[in-house]
Structure formats: structure tokens, C-alpha cells
Amino acid sequence: MIGRLAGGVAVLAVLAGGAFWMLTQPASLSDETLAALSAHDADAQAGEAVFWAAGCASCHSAPDLAPGAAPEARMVLTGGRSFPSDFGTFYAPNISPDPEHGIGDWTLPQFAHAVMQGVSPEGAHYYPAFPYTTYIHATPGDIADLWAFWQTLPADATPSRAHDVGFPFSFRRGLGLWKRFNLHDDYATPAFDDAELARGQYLVEALGHCAECHTPRDALGGLERGQWLAGAPNPAGEGRIPALPPEGWSAFDIAAYLETGFTPEFDTAGGEMADVIDNMSRIAAPDRAAIAAYLVALRSSPNP
Ligand code: HEC
Numbered sequence: 001m002i003g004r005l006a007g008g009v010a011v012l013a014v015l016a017g018g019a020f021w022m023l024t025q026p027a028s029l030s031d032e033t034l035a036a037l038s039a040h041d042a043d044a045q046a047g048e049a050v051f052w053a054a055g056c057a058s059c060h061s062a063p064d065l066a067p068g069a070a071p072e073a074r075m076v077l078t079g080g081r082s083f084p085s086d087f088g089t090f091y092a093p094n095i096s097p098d099p100e101h102g103i104g105d106w107t108l109p110q111f112a113h114a115v116m117q118g119v120s121p122e123g124a125h126y127y128p129a130f131p132y133t134t135y136i137h138a139t140p141g142d143i144a145d146l147w148a149f150w151q152t153l154p155a156d157a158t159p160s161r162a163h164d165v166g167f168p169f170s171f172r173r174g175l176g177l178w179k180r181f182n183l184h185d186d187y188a189t190p191a192f193d194d195a196e197l198a199r200g201q202y203l204v205e206a207l208g209h210c211a212e213c214h215t216p217r218d219a220l221g222g223l224e225r226g227q228w229l230a231g232a233p234n235p236a237g238e239g240r241i242p243a244l245p246p247e248g249w250s251a252f253d254i255a256a257y258l259e260t261g262f263t264p265e266f267d268t269a270g271g272e273m274a275d276v277i278d279n280m281s282r283i284a285a286p287d288r289a290a291i292a293a294y295l296v297a298l299r300s301s302p303n304p
């Protein structure tokens with residue numbers, strides 16, 4: 001009897017294990033995406049614009065860079081910045097083109113798979129501290145341009161630091177389940193017909209990852225899409241991250257803030273927003289205007 005029971009439990013465990021394995025399987029890029037990546041006539045200069053819009057330097061540049069450091073210094077992607085969370089502390093890895101300590105020996109499909117699906121070349125899930133939940137919406141053309149720009153960046157041999165995350169979160173396979181609930185291939189806000197608003201939506205939802213800070217998270221660390229950009233507690237501890245668009249700001253005010261860091265009251269942007277402004281000051285003026293227009297449009301047509 002005991003033997004039979006143990007046998008039954010073992011069978012159940014194997015079935016549960018099998019289901020878990022299936023449910024946590026890393027996704028692959030679609031054949032269409034792969035074809036679009038290789039068909040794109042990649043342009044490193046366009047890739048630099050994607051780099052600033054997507055804010056890769058905010059997380060992957062050296063932790064001791066002073067605010068307002070020269071763009072050349074912010075392009076050395078040594079890694080090492082820490083990201084405290086409820087699940088432990090994550091460290092951004094070296095993603096410079098160094099073949100040993102960075103990603104110099106990667107291919108474009110491997111790069112795209114990491115950035116757009118959060119899956120490593122070895123098939124492991126990345127933690128969502130890496131905002132692939134945003135970059136999944138990027139166009140293959142932008143990712144191919146970004147990779148072309150990568151080939152112009154300096155290599156750096158700083159070793160990456162291991163994350164400080166305890167069990168069960170140290171078990172990456174479990175992130176496959178998290179992705180089933182939190183990795184969406186549609187936008188959080190409804191589509192816009194207007195070209196400027198659609199561009200602003202792309203810059204915010206596919207590249208700028210504004211929501212990663214400005215949207216509250218649920219108990220499992222997923223973004224609460226029903227509270228899109230509604231403001232959130234600051235994981236760095238101090239105060240709240242404000243709601244977007246800020247009350248009383250015009251589209252002009254927002255675009256000016258993204259360019260200069262000055263609020264309409266002539267305060268300067270502080271905290272992590274200072275790094276974001278550093279990136280935003282380097283994108284094209286019509287792109288800043290498009291972000292501002294999209295944010296103001298959310299005020300008149302709030303969350304879905
Ligand atoms: C909010 C911070 C943040 C931003 C912004 C960010 N990353 Fe990361 N990135 C991380 C963290 C943290 C990891 C480690 C994830 C892990 O180990 O699971 C990571 C991992 C990676 C990896 C995997 C490296 C490896 O050795 O396996 C690549 C590639 C990468 N990021 C590229 C990018 C690119 C390209 C951008 C901009 C489009 C970007 N990241 C923006 C935080 C960030």
C-alpha cells in the first residue's frame with residue numbers, strides 16, 4: 001500500500017515536473033523576426049539613436065560615472081550597477097564587445113533573442129530587471145541597427161558580478177512562469193491612428209521603458225498595466241515616482257523637461273530621472289515632442 005502510494009506520488013511529481021518544464025520553456029524568436037533581422041540594411045548611426053532612446057547606458061555603464069558624464073564614457077558598457085528589489089539585488093552585467101567578459105562573440109540573432117525575449121544564448125531566462133518586457137515591442141530593424149552600433153563600441157574587460165538573489169528566485173527556470181503572466185506582445189495602451197502619437201507610444205512602450213519606473217508593480221514584480229504610468233513607490237527608497245503626464249504640464253513642458261531636465265517651476269530632475277534626461281537629451285527633438293504628445297493624450301483617454 002505504502003509502496004503504491006509512493007509510486008503514485010512519484011508519478012504525480014514527474015507529471016508536475018513535466019508540466020513545469022513545458023510551461024517554463026524559453027520562447028524563440030519567430031521566423032518572421034529572424035528574417036526581418038537579417039533582411040534589414042543595418043545602420044550604426046540609426047542604432048545610436050535607438051541606444052539613447054532605449055537607455056541601455058543608464059544601467060550598463062560604469063556605476064561610478066558622474067551625472068552628465070561625456071557620451072563616450074557612457075558608451076563603455078562595463079556593467080556593475082546594482083538594482084535592489086524585493087527579490088534580492090541584481091547587478092547589470094558587462095555587455096561591451098569584449099569577447100570574454102562582454103558579448104563580443106555573440107551573433108545578431110542571439111542579441112535579439114536576449115533583448116526582445118529575455119533569453120540567453122544558452123537558453124536561460126533573464127531576470128526582468130533587464131527590461132525586455134519593453135524591448136519585446138521593438139522593431140527588428142531597430143534591434144539590427146542597435147547591433148550595428150554595438151560593433152563601434154569599445155571593449156572593456158571588467159568581469160560581471162553575480163546577482164545576490166536567494167532561492168527560489170535564484171532558479172532561473174521559474175522565470176518562464178513569470179513571463180507567461182508578464183511578457184505581453186501587445187501594448188498596454190490602445191493603438192493611435194495619428195503618426196506622432198504612434199511614434200510617441202513606440203518610444204515610451206518599446207524603447208524608453210518609462211513604465212518600468214512610473215507604473216506600480218504587483219506582488220510578483222509584474223507591471224500593473226491597468227495603472228499604466230500612474231506613479232509608483234520608489235524602489236530606491238525615497239519618495240514616490242510621479243504619475244505621467246504630470247498635472248498641469250503641457251506637451252511643450254514635458255518635451256522641454258526631457259531635453260533640459262528643468263520642470264516648469266525651474267526645479268531640476270533628480271534621482272534616476274537625471275540619467276533618463278541624459279539619454280533623452282540625445283534623441284531627436286521630434287521624438288521628444290512625440291513622447292510628450294503621447295503622454296498628454298493619455299490624460300484625455302486614460303487607461304484601457
Ligand atoms: C533597467 C536596467 C537595464 C536597462 C535599461 C538595460 N539593461 Fe541589459 N540587463 C540588465 C540586467 C540587470 C541584466 C542581467 C539580467 C540577468 O542576469 O538575468 C541585463 C542583461 C543584459 C544582457 C545579457 C548579458 C549576458 O551576458 O548574458 C544583454 C545582452 C543586455 N542586457 C543588453 C541590453 C541592451 C541592448 C539594452 C538597451 C536596449 C539594455 N540591456 C538595457 C539591466 C538593464
Ligand code: HEC
Pocket residue numbers: 204208209210211212213214234241242243244246247254257263268269270271272273276280291
Ligand atoms: C529609472 C527610473 C525612471 C525611468 C526609466 C523614467 N523615469 Fe521619469 N522619473 C523618475 C523619477 C525618480 C522622477 C522624479 C524626479 C525628481 O524627483 O526630480 C521622474 C520624473 C519624471 C517627470 C517629471 C514629473 C514631475 O511631476 O515632476 C517626467 C515628465 C518623467 N519622469 C517622464 C519620463 C519619461 C517620458 C520616461 C521614459 C522616456 C521616464 N520618465 C523614465 C524615474 C524614472
